[in-house]
Amino acid sequence: MAVQFKKFDHIITEQFRAEQEFLAEYRKGNxxxxxxxxxxxxxxxxxxxxxxxxxxxxxxxxxxxxxxxxxxxxxxxxxxxxxxxxxxxxxxxxxxxxxxxxxxxxxxxxxxxxxTEEAPDLVKRPTKITTTAEYFQDNLMFLSPTSPAMTAGYDYRGDVRWYGTLNFVFDIKRARNGRLLIGTHRLLMPPYHTTGIYEMGMIGKIYKEYRVPGGYHHDQFEMEDGNLLILTQDPSRGTVEDMCVLVDRKTGEILKAWDYQKVLPQDVGGSGSQDAHDWFHNNAVWYDKKTHTLTLSGRHQDAIINIDYDTGELNWVIGDPEGWPQELVDKYFFKPVGDGDFDWQYEQHACVVLPDGDIMAFDNGHWRAKVKEKYLPAKDNFSRGVRYRIDTEKMEIEQVWQYGKERGEEFFSTYICNVEYYDEGHYLVHSGGIGTFDGETCNKPPVQYRGEDEKKVVLRSVTVELKDDEVVYEMELPANYYRAEKLKLYCAEDVLTLGKGELLGTLGVTEEFTTIPPTEPGGMVPDKYNVKIGLEEDRLIFKATFDKGQMVLLQLEGDTSHSYFVPTTKRPFLAMCVGTFQESDERAVEFPVSRENLSGEFKISLIVDEYKYDTGVTVNL
Known part of the structure; x- marks a missing residue:
């Protein structure tokens, strides 16, 4: 079997071609x-x-x-x-x-x-929905999946009224121009870091892709001037999910960057899911105009932090101080006050700064302690939406509201989830990562189970709206969903504009491997490696199957030569926030090479261990 090679158009190009075709058809008739x-x-x-x-x-x-x-x-x-x-x-x-x-x-x-055609099985149907048409009106609840499912919007009856067929990731937000901001379906590196975010009309037209060199994950935030805060990382330094960038809305250029390694120590305050690679795990960003600050959620330090927008300096930390250096605790951490109940948040998501300065978040509660000896098993644990009132002068914190603790383990999500603030007393609490394994509540992200174990997992997602502490909406789905967002389908600002969308920003230059080992000729690449090569408009995609630990180099040879190290040993990801890119075969690898700074004709070869193989593929870049 020869190496499979195929050229792929970007979805923006495909859509423009489709638009030209239906416009031509329309213009033929009266x-x-x-x-x-x-x-x-x-x-x-x-x-x-x-x-x-x-x-x-x-x-x-x-x-x-x-x-x-x-x-x-x-x-x-x-x-x-x-x-x-x-x-x-x-x-x-x-x-x-x-x-x-x-x-x-x-x-x-x-x-x-x-x-219309029937929706595929990946468009999940609710197993429960409780609300009224009078309350929910013509809103839809949109949910973006982390387990095998499709992004979809559900009406007051639980009927599907919108779904997307691409593997959209992470949060959906409506921008001021009425369009949707959502993560691309193009994987940059495992397990779920994608090329950037799409700006898309509700009709499905993608007007822009904002590419980020380090990839996109988890969250984005639209500034008043339209520029975008996007969560990212610098993979070359061996860590992930510990940077944020400001992206120019018109050009995709990176205008400013914040590096949390300059703000916090990486070896203290860790949650039960922390490792050196994913030490902070930033899953949310919020800009507060009143204080000109960024508030960030670090799952793997059980910490919501606030930094100065201009300087990047740390202002405060919300979280259990146990395990942190005393000098940091004294300067940046809050002391609980008040007569009501109080619980710290653990491995939280989706921090929101409210109009009065209060902080809301989804408290996953995973482990619910800072030291192993105190870890709480899932059957005794809880997840919840929580609202804290902070006094940054006195460095005091009070818990003023929560929902979910009273529901115990049946509402418990080790990962993902969000809260939304609509008005005083009117909130959304989405517990999207619920699961049981062999009948027992999962104490790790349910999407991490693979193979035969996967068959023993039952997934659930519960989305609740509350008004003055009364449940006015509740929907349950048989899958895990990253976040829930209530949106209307129609928006006056979302005007269909004809013409081709734009590919903005850059994927950067893929890091090269400069130490080439001695090899022996291997002839054509063996079929057992299942090599597939795809050529996209802005990158080359290499897919294959290798045993764990094999040494693999992808080589492009022309007037200039370029070599790239292809990892075959996968990290044990402790936070699989999106599992929709996972391959069923653990040996499968996917490696993209950016076309940035590559030009000319290149023969593609492959080094596997001590042999160099010819793929039979030549590309013009």
Whole structure:
């Protein structure tokens, strides 16, 4: 079997080609309000969306309503006056003959029928949902998966009204321009660090990819001027998830960086999941304009920290001080006060700074102690949303609210999850990483179980909204989901713009390996390595199968030569926050090489242990 080689277009290129095709088809006809052009899933990755196009002689408004399975399920929107109408349709049901009503400004109507395909099994259905149509209205609860599932949005009945077919990762946020910010589906390095984030319309069109050299993970935050805070790392130094960068919204250029190694010691205050490679594990970033600071969540130090935006200097730490040097405790840590209950947070996620300066987070509670002798087993543990009130003058902290402790182990998530603040007394608490193994509550991320053990795992996700401590919404799904975000499908700012999206920023230059060992000729690469080579617009992707510990070098040989070390020994990741990139075969490796600074024709060869093999593949970069 020869080495498999294939060229791949970027999704932005694929979508532009699809757009050109449906526009050409539209322009061939004379499409009117009575006989409009309808394109289902116009941008290829959002099957429950459609685009309706037609012309009118005079400018007119258009209203669209996707009819619900009952009246309360109607989803609609009104568009401003125009003569050339591009009407996005959102909220279609899967596997259903959808009725879509269009109404012009003069009252003239047209009822369309749009048939959709059934959603795949990876679009999970709720096992429980409790709310009312009056409360939830036309909102959807969007969830992004960490176990095999698809990002999807659910209405008040639990019906799926939107899903995406790409392996989107981490949080979904709506930007001020109405579009969604979400992690790309392009893996940069295991287990889940991707090339950057997409800016995408609800119709599925990707307008921009913001690439970051060190990759993206966990979270992003839109600044007032539109620039983006993106969590990243510098893999070349052997650690991950310990940096944040500010990215220019227009160019993708990195404007500023914060390095937590300059802020905190890496060998103290560790949680039960810490190792030297992933010593901090930053899973959230929040900019607070009032104090001009960044608040960050470090899962592997059980610490929520606050740093100065300009200088990067440490201001304070929320967390159990046990195990930290006394000089740091005295200067940066808070002392609990108040007459109510108080618990520190452990391996927390999703820190949020509230309008009054209070700090909210999801307290996973994993281990719920700083020393091994005090670790709490999952069956006796709890996870919760928590709100702390801090006094940075007196360095005092008070717990003013929590939800979840009373639910005990059935609400316990060792990893992921989030909270949202909507208004005073109105919160979301999402426990997305619940699991049992052989009937016992998991005390490690359930997605870490592989092989036969995986069959013994039962996954759950519970999303709760509370108003004045009353549960007004609760949904349970049979999978693990990183975060939950309540969003409306339609947004006035999210206007469909035609034309090709932009690939911004850079993947950087892939680090080269300069010490080339002596080898013997091996001929063509053996079939047993299952080598596959893919050429993307901005990188080369090498995939193969090797035994653990084999020495592998990928070589590009042309007018200049370049060698890259391909790791075959995988780290024991203690925090598998997204498991959707995991291969079923533990020997599988994937290694990308950025095309940055590579130009010319290159023959691709492979060194495995003492032999050098020819792949038979030549690429022009």
């Amino acid at each position: 499409y009117t309000f009575a006989n409009p052009y309808v394109k289902l899933n116009p941008y290829l990755i959002a099957p429950l969306t459609a685009l309706v196009m037609f012309k009118t002689a005079e400018p007119t408004t258009v209203s669209v309503t996707v009819k619900g399975k009952e009246k309360a399920g109607d989803i609609g929107f009104s568009f401003p006056e125009a003569t050339e109408h591009l009407i996005p349709v959102y909220g279609l049901y899967p596997g259903y003959e959808n009725q879509v009503e269009l109404v012009l400004g003069n009252g003239e109507g047209n009822l369309l029928t749009i048939q």
